[in-house]
Amino acid sequence: MSDAGIAIVGSGHAGLSVAESLRRRGYRGRLSLIGAEPCLPYQRPPLSKQYLKGEWEEERLIQRNAEFYARHDIELIQGERVAALDADHRLLELDSGKHLAWDRLVLATGSRLRRLALPGSDAEGVHYLQTLAQAKALRAALADASKVVVIGGGYIGLEAAAAFATAGKSVSVLNRADTLLPRTASEPIARHMTNLHDSRGVRIENGIEVAGIAIVDGRVSGVELQDGRSFAADLVLVGIGVEPDTELAQSAGLKCRDGILVDEQCRTSSPDILAAGDCARFRHPLYLRSVRLESIQNAIEQGKHAAGTLLGDNAPYRAVPWFWSDQYDAKLQIAGLANGHDLEVIRGDEQGGPFSVFCYAKRRLIAVESINAPGDHMTARRLLQSGISPTPDDAANPDFVLRDLLQTV
Amino acid sequence: MVKITYVEADGRSYEIEAPEGWSLMEAAFHNGVEGIEAECGGACNCATCHVYVDERYLDKLPPVGPTEDEMLECTAAERRPNSRLSCQIELGAELDGMVVDLPETQL
DSSP, X not given: OOSOOEEEEOOSHHHHHHHHHHHHTTOOSOEEEEESSSSXXXXXXXXXXXXXXXXXOGGGGBSSOHHHHHHTTOEEEESOOEEEEETTTTEEEETTSXXXXXXXXXXXXXXXXXXXXXXXXXXXXXXXXXXHHHHHHHHHHHTTXXXXXEEOOXXXXXXXXXXXXXXXXXXXXXXXXXXXSTTTOOHHHHHHHHHHHHHTTOEEEOSOOEEEEEEETTEEEEEEETTSOEEEOSEEEEOOOEEXXXXXXXXXXXXXXXXXXXXXXXXXXXTTEEEOSTTEEEEETTTTEEEOOOSHHHHHHXXXXXXXXXXXXXXXXXXXXXXXXXXXXXXXXXXXXXXXXXXXXXXXXXXXXXXXXXXXXXXXXXXXXXXXOHHHHHHHHHHHHHTOOOOHHHHHOTTSOGGGGGGGO | OEEEEEEOXXXXXXXXXXXXXXXXXXXXXXXXXXXXXXXXXXXXXSOOSEEEEOGGGGGGSOOOOHHHHHHHTXXXXXOOTTEEEGGGXXXXXXXXXXXXXXXSOOO
16 A cells, blocks of 8 residues: 555545544544635534524634644645546546545545526525535625525525524525425424424425526516415525535446445445445445435544544444434434334423424334433433334333433343 | 633643633634534534533533533433533633543543
């Protein structure tokens, strides 16, 4: 092996996690971290929360300061896209024309926004929210906006809707699916979030198809639906999901299928190339199926796992997925993956107080979704990691202490 | 600026100055203190920024909120009377000079 070292493409949460873990665990070789955005690696979750609400300034989003990278001898290449990956010669070509050699490579390329492809989509006043630059533009535009339409009923759309409503804007959410959070949350949670937004004056329209963006003088003036209705708007936020960024991987001939396919050690189909985070698809040992996760937790933990593999670890990646979303004063926390559940058990007070939805498939607990019940959430993560399923009766019984189940492990 | 000393479980220590208004977690994370994971970035969602605070400063800290209290029940290292989640403590002048001990593990 040469001394070209390890290169990491992507400086989001996954890429940074790989780099940090390698140094923390004593890797002393050359280490490059390449990010397309022209700033220090930053946290994404607050973009749709504290930053959008104006509570935090940009400086607080930065993850580690510049001195950190110098101290750990991490060569941070900022504001550069990787133009080409040559797996045979172990070379990256950057947009600037510079070449970077590597012995081992980690792809942490994340995801790409799905764009609205309808008439008027390019109008001024149509925003997206994935990067700091986009969040900055959105925050600036918000000051002069009064009627905001959010297209999409997923996490980004709802968190932004909460921030808009809190800022006193008139807000409508146009959602193609029949419920909010269709891919990720159970019905009781979707219902709760719908009621919550409703109580804050946010209008939610489910089951609609957007036909196009109405424009006046080049600027957005509204959103038109296929059913003929239209919603006036001076600002539109599109949050209709992302797709894994597999372009480099595909160009290098790596196996991809809605994500870069990796094994339990984060290795792709090419020796010495690993992948982690939003871009990676893997078989999850707890769920016995192939998954691709769009979450901070997975980005960080899979990143650590990839670093472990590079250092000779052999353990399979089997972390329990978890997610969170803060909207108004509601803390939604999800442990596990609820897809395919056949039984929902409510613990707590679904109407008023904190509650959790325990999701089972064939009597096995597969996910727990909590509203303002962090104790349930933390316990659920440990139950799922240990493969322990409380009986549905015990889960529903508020006097049954779930944590006691863990002490037998 | 507020000066805080963080002491890792292995004894390494960092003296850090951070702006008022930041959290005790952010000041550590920004400067690369290793004993704080802060997976959720400060949203009181992960309990991986657990610290043991200087007993002398306990009465200067905001009280433990209900969410923090529940999360502290689930930390990887043992909860002690001076356990806090560092993302829930805002730095103010009254905390200048505080020493914070980090647990052996956050995960």
